[in-house]
Amino acid sequence: MLQPKPYDYEYSELIMYQCSVLEEAGRYQDALTHLDKFDKDIVDKLYLQESRARLHQLKEDNSTALTLYRGETLI
Secondary structure, eight states: OOOOOSOHHHHHHHHHHHHHHHHHHHHHHHHHHHHHHGGGGGGGHHHHHHHHHHHHHTOHHHHHHHHHHHOOOOO
């Protein structure tokens, strides 16, 4: 009997690549929305946190970016 993979690394990498394409296109809000939509599927949680912080910084939302860079959670 086959066991399901605990994490789908390839799918996670695809999501992160899609986010980087959106970021390079200057579509920062779309990239954030994409991360929010698929955050449970992203294996690399550090990448997720740093990407959110960087995207907020690029949107000039520096207070949110600083909070994320410090590792604090947003509520």
